Amino acid sequence: MEDFLIQNQDFLAQNLLYLLLAILLIVTAFKAVRIVPQSEKFVIERFGRLHSVLGPGINLIVPFLDRLAHRISILERQLPTLGQDAITLDNVLVQVETSVFYRIIEPEKTVYRIRDVDAAISTTVAGIVRSEIGKMELDQVQSNRASLTETIKQSVFAVVDDWGIEVTRAELLDVNLDQATRAAMLQQLNAERARRATVTEAEGRKRSVELAADADLYAAEQAAKARRVTADAEAYATRVVAVAIAENGVEAVQYNIALKQVETLNTLGASNGSQTILVPANALEAFGDAFKMLKGRG
Template identity: 35%
Template sequence: MLFSGFDIIIPVLVVLVLLLLFAGIKTVPQGFNYTVERFGRYTRTLTPGLNLIVPFIDRVGAKMNMMEQVLDVPTQEVITRDNAIVAVDGVAFYQVLTAAEAAYQVSGLENAILNLTMTNIRSVMGSMDLDELLSNRDAINEKLLRIVDDAASPWGIKMTRVEIKDINPPANLVESMARQMMAERNKRAQILEAEGLKQAEILEAEGRKEAAFRDAEARERAAEAEARATQVVSEAIAAGDVQAVNYFVAQKYTEALATIGSSSNNKIVLMPFEASSLIGSLGGIGSIAREVFGEGNASSATSQRVSSARPPRTGPSQE
């Protein structure tokens, strides 16, 4: 069976059309952008989905990942401002915003970001003391992020986060820091203990002051009462009332006898005194009582007091 020229051309044209379709249709996956180059020059960017280009004239240049990516920063030694050597590593997160700039503004995007981050880590952390370095990690991360993001913005990327993972001082330095921390804590404990003793002594002194003030006030009140009583007696004497004098003397006399008799140190008390004086004083008390309570009740009460106060007789009785 012989084929004519038309029968041969038809399959060839079909194959060419299929090749053109495959060459001109480009499918971009989600999360990626493709750059299109025409004769080696950037023309446009293909977004995710189905895209058409001019076959054999346009071609796909760079396939850029537009998702956020993580870049591990290797461990490096940093010399701080106080000449301490620490080993530092970190991690950086970035995202491509403009595929054309990331593809054509820098060669080796990941390597450029890595070296930029490492350089700024040494610069930022080298300008700080060791204590400041260990206690201000958030401030270091924020400063690194701002510096690296400003430097990488012409490349069409956005630095979303720069984090310092580990800061490892030498072992001897860690030991010295531990001793320093222990000494500082002991110092704080001693200061707190001294402050507590100081406050306790102050409160105790204030308590003694308040007690002394209260005692003085009580003595003042008692003195005022004694002075008032003396004034009343003096006024009674001035008015010619001798019985008031007798009552006052008898009261003080009996109070002194009661105090001596209630003493726990002596079982027998020998006191020379004149009984007639006490009896006379008690007689004055009886006269006052008669004036106040009446003749009958006062005489019985006075007789009882005199009989109880009269000392017992000794020796043979006289006929």
């Protein structure tokens, strides 16, 4: 009986040993295999020091020597909207709102060089925004927001590179002014509008005067041209008469005078007034002479 009990005890002890070995193997295998999700990276330490960084997929480590120290998400993160005061180059106090997006690309730097990543980035962005806005006047801040955003992004990227972080976006959301500054700017804007209206009205009056002067000048030029044409015509007629006198002598003069008298009588006869015309006695002789000359020329 005692031998049977001793054999059973040995059998139970042996089975228990096998069971413990099986459990140990299962635990060892479980600890040796690490399955890393696509959106994470694992930081592995050995004896308290950085040993490796595991990427997505199945990874093997040395159980009981290596341990999982940090699970780091590599997804893009957005910091809460940051608001801070800044003073422009022309001494205007503005309230700036910024938004920063980043992701961790080197976890071994992030976990061993910085404790609070979000707070560190927020402080860095606030300092850079104040510094950059302090180099610009208010009008430049409003009009060059895109270039200012790019400058802030590059400056933040240069600072956080040692932390294993990539800044994907840095947006300047809004630039707000206090009430007193808004009122002053509104007054300035109204004054500028009034000035532009006055300038436009003055330019309109100036243009009107210029157009009127151009019209008067054009009219004077046309009148001068008309007088020049009339003078040329009279000069031509005078030359014709002079040539006729030079060729025909006194007869040409008498013919011209008689022709003018006939034209004058025709004009008087065609008028709407009295049809009674008094003709001097010597006018008949002039008519006769003119008819003789006409016949002679015919």
